[in-house]
Amino acid sequence: MKTPFTPLEAALRTFAVHPERPAVVDGTLRLTYGEFAGQISKLVQLLHQRGLQAGGHVLLIAPNRFDTLLAFHAVPLAGGVLVPLNPAFDDDGLNVLSRHSDPQLALVAQAHLERVQATLNDLGIPVIPLCTEHDLNPAWQDFVPEPLTLPDTLDENAPISINYTSGTTNAVSADPKGAMLTHRNVFVNNVNMLYHLNLRPGHQYLHAIPMAHGNGWGCVWSVTAAGATHVMLRGPEDLRSTVEDGITHLCASPSMMGSLADPASASALPRPVRIMLAGTSPRPGMIGALQSQGFEVLHGYGLIETSAILTITDLYEEKTVGPDARIVARQGHPMLFGGEIAVVREDNTPVPHDGVTPGEIVIRSNTVMKGYYKNPRATRRAIQDGWLHTGDLAVIHPDGRMDILDREGDLLKIGGQPISSVQIETVLYRHPSIREAVVVASRTASGDQPVAFVTLHPGAQVQGREIVSFCTPHLPEYALPRRVQIVSELPKTASGKVLKHVLREQVKEKRAALSAD
Template identity: 65%
Template sequence: MNTPLTPLEPMLRTFAVYPDRPALIQDTAVICYAELADRTARLLTLLRESGLQPGGHVLLISPNTPDALLAFHAVPLAGGVIVPLNPAFGDEALNFLSVHADPQVALIDAAHLPRVQTTLETLNIPVIVTGDSDLAARLGALRPSPLKVPENLDEDSPISINYTSGTTSDPKGVMLTHRNAFLCLGNLLYHLNLRPHSVLLHALPLAHGNGWGCAWAVTAAGATHVPLPDPRGLREALCVQGITHLYASPALLTSLTDPAAAATLPQPVKLLLAGTSPNPRVLRTLQQQGFEVLHGYGLTETSAVMVVTDEADLGGLPDAPQVLARQGHPMIFGGQLDVVLDSGAAVPHDGQTPGEIIIRSNLVMKGYYKNRSATRRAIKHGWLHTGDLAVVHPDCRVEILDREGDLLKVQGQPVSSAQIEAVLYRHPSVREAVVVAARSSEGDLPVAFVTLHPGAQVLGRELLGFCAPHLPAHALPRRVQLVPELPKTASGKVLKHVLRAQVREKQVVQPAD
């Protein structure tokens, strides 16, 4: 017998098995699973009355709130496809993607409705306003719909469309299927050991890979969601909410790893860390604070994280922080990952030879919505080509170097910007470090952009002197530029192309400050 693989069945199981357990906590308000099930059933009714048809798209623009998590439960149970847009996107991007996504219904947080209201009115899209008391009153007046897996559900049909950026030039709406989401859920239950007593803090936007799949995995475990609307409240939330689990990017955690204001956790927290490669110093600081770190790698196209290095597997290793900084092995349902040369041959497992990461997995997306050319570029001969460059170590763990095209060619030799950044991060004053290339007649010239911890006082030339014993002469940054902040995307990734443009404009070829 075959039934569709979907996160909806584990969700319905939790509604039935754990009705009295806390499902959602925000501030002092607690919602149990019986209440969440009731609200979900009533939102199903409202979505259908608003015109949602099976397979229809439901736009969601909201910070991390109880209503946003409610949408992740109700929309797929109503047979719809949730399309969460990060409210940190600019207005132009939000309006463009709101049109591109072809929604039948929109769930919009009251604070963000003015940003897209004219566009949605022009499209004649019914809007359900979230984030205020009106929605609760509106749902209370409706009859709940039966909670069950939609009839004739195809596990290969999309459960979500997740846009990887706010660009309007080449929109990439990643179509993740019910099957993708189910296997991602299994990975998270196993590797994070989510149980009914677990309490997970949603600090990264839920729009980012459906909270890296945690929007459904936490419910499947019968655990408790704690949505964090503003990531600036991360430190306080970790200290007062009884959090046991967190998923985050290194950029989100920089305020916690400031040596002058280190955070102290009241209880251990299992941390799934991914997004960019953390340096060993940051990892050591997080471990000292009480985080049990799992370092992962993945893309929205792979249902978020699909490779992991687990701190628990590194006991006794003399270089455990350095190994933990690598991205690791595929998760239990991660599928196949290879690192290949331009010829297609696998790189040797020597920790030195770079190649491109390619992936064949049940976690890989169905494709990009309304963008067949981008889908063809990404998925070739049954493999997802990530554009990420990495090496493979003798223990078979993968270590990311750069995006394809980011690897520097200095004096005819390949230099990884990540390796230069790792040396800069060893300096206690460095908060963030990013290295890009300045083009010249001599080839690439490494240029470092650095932010400092509050109160730190160090000059660029001092940082250069610090790096000199740890890098070959040709790999030393030609300039170290101290900046107050780095330009970033809505999900916290550094916009390297903006830094490259600054380098070009200044024609940086002089020695470091």
């Protein structure tokens, strides 16, 4: 017998087995899993009443709130495909992607409805407002809860969601990339997250990552599968207090954890908190700083196209290497069912496991997307001969752990010598005044020149020439930054990644870049 792989099956089990356990905490709102299931049933009925058909797309634009979590369960249980867009996308991005995704219905937070209302009106898309002033949305409260079941038409190879990559809004009108993640993709990702995070009933998971970004790295469903409690983060300023108030697990990007890892505000946690760091490489010292406070740090790597996290340096591996946070800073091995991951040269031959030779990360896994929605050319570029080509550069160490270097376009070639921007950034982070550091290339006729953009810790005062002098003993002369720009903030995507193309444009136009001398 064969039944479809889907994360919804585990959710239905939790509703049946743990109806009295706490399911959701969102401000003053508290719901058990029995009550949560009742709200899901009501929203499913409303979606059908509003015309949702099997396989129909449902646009979702909302912050991390209870209504948003509800949609991640109700839409696929109603037979639909969720299209979550991060509210942090700019207005042009939201409107272009709203058109591109071909929705039948839209679930939009009232605070963001005005931004896309004209487009949705033009498309004739019915809108259900979310995140109202009510704890329980009155739009579906008139319905009577009914037993929840899997849709009759469920196909494990059909999309459960279409997730637009955060970089697409940079040129979204030309080449939008909506990764079609299938029920099977997300099911395997759920198993990986449940195993490595070790989620169980009674645990409290904090949704710090936007649910709209890679489905909260899959945790919108894996927390439910575990019978753990979903806790909503109301704002970044509440991160420390919320983490200290009973949280046991969270996922976050290094940029989100910057304030908690700052020595000036560090404090011991009242209990251990397991955290999955991913998204970008953490700055040197961050992992050790978090560990010293009581965080149990897992470090992962993945893409939207791989249903989020795919590789990990796990807690067991940490204990085998002692306090050496440099090992944890590597992105590790494939997760339990991560599939095959290789680092290859341009001719697709594997690089040696020497920790030095760079190559492109390629992936063959059950978590790799079905393809990009309505973009076959981008799909063909990404998936070649059964392997997903990521465009990310890495090395493999003798112990088999992968270590991310750069995106292909971020590798600098100076005087014929290749050097990763991360190698230069690592040295910059050793300076006690530097909070964040990013290096991009200034393209010249004679080759690349490294240009550094840095932010400083509060109260720090330092000049560009001092930073270059600090780097001199630690880098070859050709790799020293030729300019250092001290800025108050770095431009970032909705998911916290630095927008290097914005910085490259500033360098190209010679705007604001201060000479190091």
